[in-house]
Amino acid sequence: MNGGLIPYLSGFDWFNQTIKSTSAFLSFDTTSLLSFLIYAVFASLLVFLVLMPIGGLGTYAERKISADLQARIGPNRVGPYGILQFLADGIKMVLKEDIVPVGADRFVFYLAPLLAMVGVFMTVAVLPLSSGLTMVHLDIGVFYLLAVSSLVGIAVFLGGYAPNSKWSLLGGMRGASQIISYEIPVVISVLAIVLLSGGMSFDVLVGSQGGLPHRWFLFHNPFTFLAFFVYFVGALAEANRAPFDLPEAESELVSGYHTEYTGMRFAFFALAEYVEVFVLCAVAAALFLGGYNVPGELLKDHPLGQLLQLGAFFTKTLILYYVVIWVRWTLPRIRVDQLMTICWKYLTPIALFNLVGCALWMYCFDGKSIVSLLFESGVGAASGGH
């Protein structure tokens, strides 16, 4: 479990006291049980207090930004600037009737939205929000994240199959094929970064970058620069965001795999989608944009430094989130054949090329970034030339 939690907690008197009294009462050593309980409470608090609002505010941001881009006003009735709109939406969702279509496969129909939620929220466990606020310091961090998020693909497929509706089925089929296709360039781009930093844990990945842009992996070498864009395009497609939102293309499929879902079940799908976008942006920020590193490593060992790190992380992630929404309301939707062409004829070969390029770069330049190479040669020329 979380290796750092028990040593940290055993520094407090109340924790040791509680362990003693409960161990005496239950007649076995309750250290791991208690720390597990504390951990579970903390994790659920994080999910409910941070991620639910992020998902909810995502819907608000989407509408407000789309309104800006289209010279409209957007939601402005509930709360100041309409910022409480997502709460009103949530209440509305809860009050709606929960309809199950007559021909539906009920078991699968109930299962699909849950799988979507579970798959997305399981990824949150390894997100590096700051150096102290990572729930699990897992040695396979980014691999775990990619593996677990594959549950969403199944959820999309089942959501399409279960209601026994043609629109849903087409959307679900498109969604599943799109997700498993675009997983390949995304994973290979991530692999290039794993190669550079020499570890799959987010601690290593973020730790081997620095606060300022010249130490980010984005500007490490030309291949990672390309890999970032491959990853980002692939991530857009994996989260079914425009211009890759074919699974829920309104003009053709009503709304794709969640056509037949109502009320909270629909909200589960929507929430899962917005949180998934957030997670994918967070991974992009952690892998390519220096993650939680603060420029100059300000207040590194001070508790306030954690706040600065949170600030750096959320700034980068939310800027990427803005770009995702911006892209959605700017570009038209692409066709299915174009979707597959982009993935298999462009992104996958480019991602493979990047991987080989990164490996060669590591071999030739001993893992130094392009900036340090230029800088060092400049210093060498300046000092040795005269």
Next chain:
Amino acid sequence: MFLTVLFFLSATLTIASGIMVVVVRNLMHSCMALLGCFIGVAGLYVTLGANFIAAVQFMVYVGGVIILMLFAIMLTGNKPEEKVGSFLLPAMGNRRTLTWGLITALVFFLSVGKILLGMFGIGLGKKTAPTDPSLFESTVDEIGTLLLTDHVLAFEMSSVLLLGALIGAAIIARPETSKEK
């Protein structure tokens, strides 16, 4: 404590959904039970400290195999009553399949029995104590090193096998245009 709870949860999930896979007649539900079975096995790997294998289990079986199976199910059923289940499947048992099934079951039962009896200290083998899971540490480095040093031949062979499968699939899936010309 936590690992024990995790072990029993995963073991129950694995066995229960494994039984479900066989018992349930609706193919789609059977596939869902298989999903539960795979997740349970991933949980078992985690209790052994093999995080990497657990993630691979998730990636390959949950993300790949289950989706492939779902696609296969969707692509096969064309009669309405076969669409959601195997109701029209003929009984599969004849003398030959039953004999082979019996032999397989016997071998499986004996090998599992040997392990289980060994655990309780009965029978042939010496008692194999359940290993303390906290002994295991991160396995990623070792797996990587071993794959690219001692087992590099097997590693490369499997990549050739996969390439062959990929090319074969491409050839089968390609529309036959050359004959018409």
